[in-house]
Amino acid sequence: MTNARIPLAGVIGAPIAHSRSPALHGHWLKRYEIQGFYVPIELAQENFEAGLRSLPLLGFRGVNITIPYKERVLTLADVITDRAALIGAANTITFRKDGRIQADNTDGYGFIANIRQNQPNWQPKTGTAVILGAGGAARAVISALLGEGVPEILVANRTRNRAEMLREHFGARVSVMDWSALPEALPKAAMLVNTTSLGMSGQPALSIPFERISPKSMVCDIVYAPLETNLLAQARKKGCTVVTGIGMLLHQAVPGFENWFRKRPEVDEALAAAVLEA
Numbered sequence: 001m002t003n004a005r006i007p008l009a010g011v012i013g014a015p016i017a018h019s020r021s022p023a024l025h026g027h028w029l030k031r032y033e034i035q036g037f038y039v040p041i042e043l044a045q046e047n048f049e050a051g052l053r054s055l056p057l058l059g060f061r062g063v064n065i066t067i068p069y070k071e072r073v074l075t076l077a078d079v080i081t082d083r084a085a086l087i088g089a090a091n092t093i094t095f096r097k098d099g100r101i102q103a104d105n106t107d108g109y110g111f112i113a114n115i116r117q118n119q120p121n122w123q124p125k126t127g128t129a130v131i132l133g134a135g136g137a138a139r140a141v142i143s144a145l146l147g148e149g150v151p152e153i154l155v156a157n158r159t160r161n162r163a164e165m166l167r168e169h170f171g172a173r174v175s176v177m178d179w180s181a182l183p184e185a186l187p188k189a190a191m192l193v194n195t196t197s198l199g200m201s202g203q204p205a206l207s208i209p210f211e212r213i214s215p216k217s218m219v220c221d222i223v224y225a226p227l228e229t230n231l232l233a234q235a236r237k238k239g240c241t242v243v244t245g246i247g248m249l250l251h252q253a254v255p256g257f258e259n260w261f262r263k264r265p266e267v268d269e270a271l272a273a274a275v276l277e278a
Contacts, residue, residue, distance in 0.1 A: 005059045006035055006036055006037065006059065007034070007035075007036040007037075007059070007061050007260060007261055007262075008036065008037050008038075008039070008055075008058065008059045008060045008061065009025065009036070009037075009038045009039075009060060009061055009062050009063060009064075009256070009257075009260040009261070010022075010038055010039040010040060010041045010055075010060065010063045010064070011038075011039075011040055011041065011063060011064040011065075011066060012041045012042075012043055012048075012051070012052065012063050012064070012065055012066070012069060013040075013041075013042065013065070013066035013067055013068070013069065014042055014043060014044060014045070014067075014068060014069075015042060016040045016041065016042045016066070017040065017042075019040055019066065020249065020275050020278050021038070021040070021064055021066075021253065022038055022039065022040050022278075023274055023275050023277075023278030024249070024250065024253050024271070024274070024275050024278075025038035025253065025257060026038055027270075027271055027274040027275070028257055028261075028263075028265040028271070029261070031265075032261075032263050032265070034261050034263065036260075036261055041063070043069075045068075048069055048072065049076055052073070052076060052093070052101075053076075053101075055095065056095040056099075060095060061094065061095055061259070061260040061261075062092070062093050062094040062095055062256060062259060062260045063093050064091055064092055064093070064253075064256060065090055065091050065092070065093055066091065070089040070090060070091055070136060071088060071089045071136075073090050073093065073103055074088070074089065074090055074103055076101060077090065077093070077101045077102065077103035078100035078101050078102070079096070079100055079101070079102040079103070080102075080103045081102070081103065081104040081105070083104065083105050083108060083109070083143065084103050084104050084105040086143050087105045087107070087108065087136075087139045087140050087143050088139060088169075089105055089136050089139065089140075090103035090104060090105050091104075091105055091106060091107055091252065092104040092105065092106050092252075092255060092256040092259075094256070094259045094260070104255065104256075105140060106252040106253075106254075106255045106256065107136075107137065107140035107141075107144075107248070107252050108140040108141060108143050108144030108147070109144065109251065109252060109254075109255065110247075110248045110249065110250070110251035110252025110253070110254075111140065111141050111144050111220075111222070111248045111251075111252075112144045112145075112147075112148060113247070113251035113254070113267075114220075114243060114247030114248045114250075114251050115218075115220065115243055117247060117251070117267065118243050118244075118247060119218060119241055119243060122218065124145065124148040124149050124150045125149045125150070125151060126190050127151070127152075127188070127189070127190025127191070128150075128151070128152040128153070128154060128185075128188060128189055128190055128191075129145055129150050129152070129153045129154070129189065129190065129191040129192075129193060130153075130154045130156065130182075130185055130186065130189040130191070130192045130193070131153060131154065131155045131156070131193050131195060132156055132157075132192070132193065132194045132195060132196055132198075132206070132208070133155075133157055133194065133195035133196035134155055134157035134159070134162035134163040134165070134166055135162070135195065135196070137195040137222055138155065138157075138166065138195040139166065139169075141193055141195055141222070142155070142166060142170055142174060143170070145191075146170060146173060146174075150173075150191070151173065152173055152175065153170075153173060153174045153175070154175050154176075154177050154185055154189075155167070155174060155175070155176050155177070156176075156177050156178070156179050156181070156182055156185070157176075157179070158179055160176065160178065163176040164176055182208050182209060182212070183209045183212050186208070186209065186212040186213050186214065186217075187212055187213075187214050188214070189213075189214060189217050190216070190217060190218065191217060191218045191219075191220070192213060192217050192218070192219045192220070192235075193219075193220045193221075193222070194206060194220070194221045194222065194223065194229075194231055195222050197223065198223075199221065199223050199229040199230055199231055200223045200225060200229075201225045201226055205230060206229070206230065206231050208231075210231070210234035210235075210238075211238075213234070213235055213238050213240060214238075214240075215238050215239040215240055216240075217235070217238075217240050217241075218240065218241045218242070218243065219231065219232060219235035219240045219241070219242045219243070220242070220243040220245075221242075221243075221244065221245050222245040222248055223245050224244060224245035224246040224248075224249060224276075227244050227245075227246060227276065228244070229245075232244060246272050246275065246276065247267065247272070249275065250267045250271055250272060250275065251267055253265075254267065
């Protein structure tokens with residue numbers, strides 16, 4: 001017999017039934033034989049703050065945060081990590097023993113860890129990165145790439161104003177270009193990253209001049225359903241190195257799991273298979 005509380009964690013969003021996070025963390029809990037639980041929690045907008053603050057009383061050590069609360073949760077946090085502050089959103093919350101709520105953003109960490117695992121010879125300082133999209137995922141990716149030393153980042157978004165906001169936020173190493181300028185930019189890109197939902201199952205296709213992508217480029221897509229997007233398929237035909245999106249999802253979960261369940265988990269093919277089958 002033991003009086004230790006069973007560790008609890010989860011993911012908060014609205015809606016939340018589609019989340020793969022329970023399958024992801026559930027796989028690790030089973031693998032490491034941890035007597036804990038990770039559960040999906042749907043909270044309406046008007047109940048978000050009260051619901052979040054009640055969780056430590058129930059035994060929760062932390063939660064992941066997803067749409068639509070990743071920005072709002074920063075207003076409730078007592079401690080905000082540098083990377084969450086820089087990105088302007090949080091996806092990982094830890095309820096500290098001193099009662100304070102800590103907010104972190106591990107999306108950029110997950111993006112870089114995915115590249116390092118799949119393309120260990122990647123040299124970030126070799127050239128320009130072209131980013132498609134200007135939403136929350138783009139903010140995380142840009143922040144991470146700047147931290148790795150990428151010398152120049154070009155952002156293309158259908159709505160130019162959103163891209164301009166990223167330039168103002170991140171500074172001189174980030175520039176904005178019109179979507180129509182992609183034919184001129186793609187041949188010079190050392191890296192191309194799609195941070196939009198275009199190409200995802202059920203979403204419109206990503207329409208760019210694939211023939212203009214340089215064979216020397218690394219091409220990444222944060223979409224993982226389907227795992228092999230049309231962007232990645234076209235890039236492979238050109239001879240590019242490619243990185244699929246599932247690894248970003250898996251790696252971004254590592255810091256939270258370690259904080260909550262006191263075990264550093266591994267990201268491998270078995271984990272990816274379990275999440276993709278969920």
